[in-house]
Amino acid sequence: MEPSEFIAKWSESTLGERQAAQSHFLDLCRLLGVQGPSEADPTGETYAFEKGAQKTTGRSGWADVWKKNSFAWEYKGPGRDLEAAYAQLQQYAPALGNPPLLVVSDTRKIVIRTNWTNTVTEVHTFELSDLALAETRQKLTWLFIDPDRFRPTLTREAVTEEVAGQFADLAEALRQQGHAPLIVAHFVNQLVFCMFAEDAKLLRDNMFTRVLETALAGHGEFHELASDLFSKMHSGGRLGLEPVLHFNGGLFSDENATALPLTHDQIRLCLSAAGRDWSAIDPSILGTLFVRGLDPDKREELGAEYTSRDTIMTIIRPVLTEPLMLEWQTVRDEITGRIDPAYQALAAELEIAAQFPELAEEIREVRGRLTASAQLQLFENLPKLRKHRKLDQVRGSLRAADRAYREAREFGEEQYKNFLERLRSMRVLDPACGSGNFLYLALNELKTLEWQIMIEGEALGFQRAFPTIGPEAVLGMELNPYAAELARISVWIGEIQWMLRNGFDINRAPILRPLETIENKNALINADGSAAHWPDAEIIIGNPPYMGAKLMNRRLGREMTRDIRRLYEGRLPGFTDLVCFWFENARTMIAEGRSQRAGLVATNSIRKNTNLNVMHRIVETTRIFAAWPEQRWDIEGAAVDVSLICFGNYPTDAVILDDRQVAEIHADLTAGINLTLARPLAQNVGVAMLGIQKSGPFDIHGDLAREWMAQPVNPNGAANAAVLKPYWNGDDVTKRPRDMWFIDLPLGLSEAQAAQYEAPFHHLATTPDENGKSVRENRQDLEERAHERWWEPHWPRQEMRRQIEALRRYIVTPETAEHRVFSWLSYPTLPDKNLIVIARDDDLMFGILQSRFHELWSLRKGSDLQDRPRYTHTTTFATFPFPDGMTPDLPLEIALARPEASAIAAAAGELDRLRQNWLWPEGLWTVVAESVGGFPGRRVAIDERSAGELRRRTMTNLYNTRPEWLTAAHDELNRAVARAYGLASEQIEDEALAMLLDLNLARR
Structure with a gap:
């Protein structure tokens, strides 16, 4: 079909919707050179006219x-x-599988919405005359292929x-003008919301945009015009001669009805933003703008955080959507399990009754009670039954089948x-x-589920x-009043968007209906x-505040931290991260039904250390x-690893860990x-310890330390060397020694x-x-004992x-490192808290710790x-x-008497020798003696070229490249x-861990 022919035919057509729809569509297919439904899919399973279930109206x-x-395409x-x-x-x-394109048309216009x-959402409109253009026909062809x-x-x-960035600039400018951060956040x-309301057609005729334009033209002050609008949005009424709907909800309440003044440039910024389509805005922008509108110093204090849609839906689907759909599937199967057999039996009786003219009236009455879909399907795919029964028998059977069918439908x-x-x-x-x-x-999600089930109910x-x-x-609790208000606004916008x-x-x-359920x-x-009361709720979801146990005193205050921990005494350890209390409350509510x-x-960290207690419960x-367990999440440019955890009563035995099915999650x-299940062993007590936690400027560079040590003795007669020592942390092990004291x-x-130690004390x-x-x-x-003696x-x-x-x-081993490596230090060098100290000096202990067995254990237990x-x-x-006979509580001579001990010690000594030779190659360094204090000399590069080579030779780089000699040394160990x-x-990982666990359990 030629474009001119198609245009001529349909520009003159006076056919109505029912008469024209399929004919117009098939002509369009011929024009575009694509197949129609019956050609492409005779079964109608993937491409069809009149797709869907029978409706009660009888239309298919x-x-x-x-x-x-x-x-999906609808004609008018x-x-x-x-x-x-x-x-x-x-x-x-x-019900149609949410097709990516929704098309509406008559015979003179086609409108495609994404x-x-x-x-x-984008809208593409094509008039009938546009089909003369090859570009239009190409776009319509894409619709099909x-x-x-x-x-x-x-x-x-x-x-x-993008918009949040613009409003962040506006918020910053308003703060600079002296407005309180929370007032600014609320105003933004x-x-x-006003921009959303006018694009959602809730504020008529771009009312808010006209307020901005009027103020920009100098016909009124913005804050006066906007305050009038805000006041009317709170109560409903008229702004001049124009009606304003009753919004309510608190966002524009009397105490919040006064707008902030804006400069001309700020009004222009708002006008630019108002030019966008806000009707489909993601309500999460409210939280984003709230955080960005606050004084940066207050963000962390208020806990205003943003969680991505993908992260939230990863939780909502298994706790809400999937269980409900499984329940509905069970209910639907029960319904069809009763209705379908009853319907089939009735259909058979109706076919038999059709042989008796005396039953015509009764047959019409029964058929009138059937749904439209049942009427159309009544005699399809059913064999002709030729049973010879008497009239009274047929009438009785028909009535019984009709009654059974009605009862099944009522059920x-x-x-x-x-x-x-x-x-x-x-x-x-x-x-x-x-x-x-x-x-x-x-x-x-709840609204979508309700509508989907209602559609399926209609199909039934x-x-x-x-x-x-x-x-x-939806119920909520939020400590910050502005965030709680924003939660209400987000929910309101979300509902309005869903309906539209x-x-x-x-x-x-x-x-906006009152939302007292968000407290x-x-x-x-x-x-x-x-203890605060949580309202009953079938589902509990959320992103509780992240605050480590160490920070609770500082952020919440000592009194509140103490009171919270007291409420959970006997259930959770005293030194527990704040988030654990939310998990424990949710667990308690599930346990109580x-x-x-x-x-x-x-x-x-919820699954480690003292926090693990709540997971055990x-x-x-x-x-x-x-x-x-490990989901990377970027917040304000910082990468954080989070765990998403769903627990409670699930309708099936399915268990999913990292998107794969497992038998159980520990x-x-x-x-x-x-x-x-592994527990601390008595044989290991008192050997592994943390290094010094300084909490202050106790560490200084070696140059400053040597300067102080060269000074005259202090008023107390002691030299500064008496209170200075070399000092290592994790970086000294994994990188190069930093020369810190x-x-x-x-x-x-x-x-x-x-x-009286003048220079060190003054520095502190x-x-x-x-x-x-x-x-x-x-x-x-910090705690009282900490700040009373701050110089310690x-x-x-x-x-x-x-x-x-x-x-x-x-x-020593770094508390946190890419590779689990152990190294030797000697007193007077002191270890920082970032180093774990094992107080042993034998190669046997060193070798067991550096072995693959201990590494596997540390990766799972750390x-x-x-x-x-x-x-x-x-x-x-x-x-x-540890291996039998080599546990830390035994005297070294007993452990060394084991026949395997000497091989372990020898392999460990060789591994350490090779690593040290690689880290400190001969000819690149020399030893410089310390001038005072009697401290051991330190290694320094002999020249700049050597220094560059030594900087490259770090423990981390060594294990990243893992040369053959290193692999061979580890294999021997x-x-x-x-x-x-x-x-x-040759022991595979799981077998080794199972053996170690059995050994742990046997020793308890």
């Missing part, structure tokens, strides 16, 4: 034309409302991020309505809701109703010190049915061998006595940290020092910081089962240690 189909994964007669056709398509898109998830060509390049998040979100309708009521009564709680991202997505022949799930379905996106009108009296309160503790499932985000009283979010004042000195008293605070000021946030290290580790002073050398494993001596060394365990030298 949810779309006039449908092509799987391509489009010429001059009819295409927006109504679009609303109809929106309502049935879920429907990809989480993208900005390459719909991805229409995919929008902008996501909702991308638009949100009023602006955003089905009751089950269907009961499930909808169950869905509508469901409540979802976010007890740390922030600005509401979890809540609005949960509400969106039940009457379709209006969706009723609303914001009351799916073709429904919204409630308008008021537009401004502390989720853990009441003002009187009692007040909730069914929970899905929460935590830093990945979860697996003891319920189960973890889905988890993602407390440490692993599957397979359950190393959480430690101010080591004797413990127990009074402040006056300590001040006056040196600020990166925040401009001295050690004395920083200690104010926070944790001096006296027992550790006593042990290493008695040894010729001692073993924690990690981003991508670097962390060695935790309380869970790793304390639980590690691993074979020797394997023989000590009575194993073959």
Whole structure:
């Protein structure tokens, strides 16, 4: 068909919708050279006219034309409302598999709207005359063969991020003008909501844009014009002669109705932003703008955080969507299991009854009670039954089959309505809701589920109703009042968008229903010190605040931290990260039957050390049915590893760990061998310890230390060398020695006595940290014992020092490092807290620790910081089962008497010798003696070329490249240690871990 022929034919057509739709579509296919439904798919399974289920109206189909994964197409007669056709398509898109393109047309116009998830909707309109253009025909061809060509390049998040950047600049400028940060944040979100409201057609005729234009033209002050609008939006009424809908909800309440003044440039910025389409804005922008609108110094304090849509949906699907769909599938199967056999039996009886003219009236009455779909299917694919029965027998059988069918339908309708009521009564709680991202997505999912089930109910022949799930379905708790308000706004916007996106009108009296279910309160503790009450909710979701146990005193205050920990005494250890209390509350609600499932985000430290206790409690009283232990998450440019954990009552036995099915998820979010069963061993006590925790400027560079040591003796007659020692941390092991020293004042000195070491004491008293605070000021946030004696290290580790002073050398390993390596140090060099100290000086201990067996154990029993494993001596060394006869509690001579010991010691000594030779090649360095203090000499490069080569030779680089000689040395050591365990030298990882766990359990 030629374009001119197509245009001529359909420009003159007066056919109505029903007569023209299929003919027009097939002509269009011929024009574009693509196949129509019957040619491409005679079965109608992937491409069909009148796609869908029978409706109660008797009309077939949810779309006039449908092509799987391509489009749904609805026709209207010429001059009819295409927006109504679009609303109809929106309502049935879920039942059609949410095709990426929704098309509405009459015979003179075609309108294509994109429907990809989480993208900005684009509209493409083609008039009949446009078909004369090859460009138009090409685009319409893509509709059939390459719909991805229409995919929008902008996501909702991308638009949100771009606009958020503009408003961040506005917020910063308003703060600079002297407005309080929280007032600025609130005002910016009023602006955003107004832009959304006018694009969603809730503010008529671009009312807010006209306010901006009027102010810019000098016909009124912006803050006066906007304040009038805000006031009317709160209560409803008229602004001049124009009606303003009743919004309510608190965002524009009387105390919040006064707008801030804007400069002309700021009004222009708002006008530019208002020119965008805000109707599809991602409500998460409210939280983003809130955070960016605050004083940066207050963001962390308020806990205003943003969680990505993908992260949230990873949790919502397993705790909310999937279980409900499984439940509905069970209910639907029960319904069809009753209705289908009853229908088949009735169909058979009707066919027999059709042979008796005397039953014609009764047959019509029975058929009138059938659904439209049942009437059309009645005699399809049923064999002709030729049974010879008497009239009375046939009448009786027909009535019995009719009664059974009606009873089956009544049962089905009751089950269907009961499930909808169950869905509508469901409540979802976010007890740390922030600005509401979890809540609005949960509400969106609930509304989508309700509508999808209603569509399926319609397909089963039940009457379709209006969706009723609303914001009351989501409950929240948030400590910050502005964030709580934003959560309400996010939920409201989310609901409005869902209704409009799916073709429904919204409630308008008021537009924003009260949301008292989102409370401004502390989720853990009441003002009187009692435990905060969480409302009953079937589902608990959220992203509780991340705050390490060490920071709670500083951030929350000592009193509140103490009171919170007191509430959980006996359930959680005192030194527990803040997030654990949310997990414990959720676990308790599930155990008490007040909730069914929970899905929460935590830093990945939730599964390690003292935090592991709450995970043990979860697996003891319920189960973890889905988890993602290591999810990289970028917040404000910083990469954080989080764990996503779903636990509680799941309707099937399925267990998913990192998107793969496993038999069980253990407390440490692993599957397979359950190393959480391992417990500390008495044989290992008192050997592994932390280094010194300084908490202040106690470390100084060697140049400064030598300068001080060269000074005259102090007023107390002691030289500074008496209170200075070489000092190593993890970087000295994994990189190159930094030549750092430690101010080591004797413990127990009074402040006056300590001040007699003039230069070191003055340095401690006056040196600020990166925040401009001295050690004395920083200690104010710590425990009493810490800040009373600020000139002493926070944790001096006296027992550790006593042990290493008695040894010729001692073993250290970095607490956090890419590779698990052990090295030797010797007193007077002191270890920092970033080094774990093992107070032994024998090669046997060194070799066992450096073996693959201990490395495997440490990787599973330790924690990690981003991508670097962390060695935790309380869970790793304390639980590690050393070979029989070589445990740390035995005298060394007994351990060395074991026949395997000498091989381990020899292999360990050789490994250390080779590594040291590589780190310090002969000819590149020399020893420089310390001029005072009697300290050992230090190695320095002989020239700049040598210094460059030595800088390259780090322990990390060595293990990254792992040369053959290093692999061979480790293999020799691993074979020797394997023989000590009575194993073959070639041992796969799981077998080795299983053996170690069995050994741990046997020794307890």
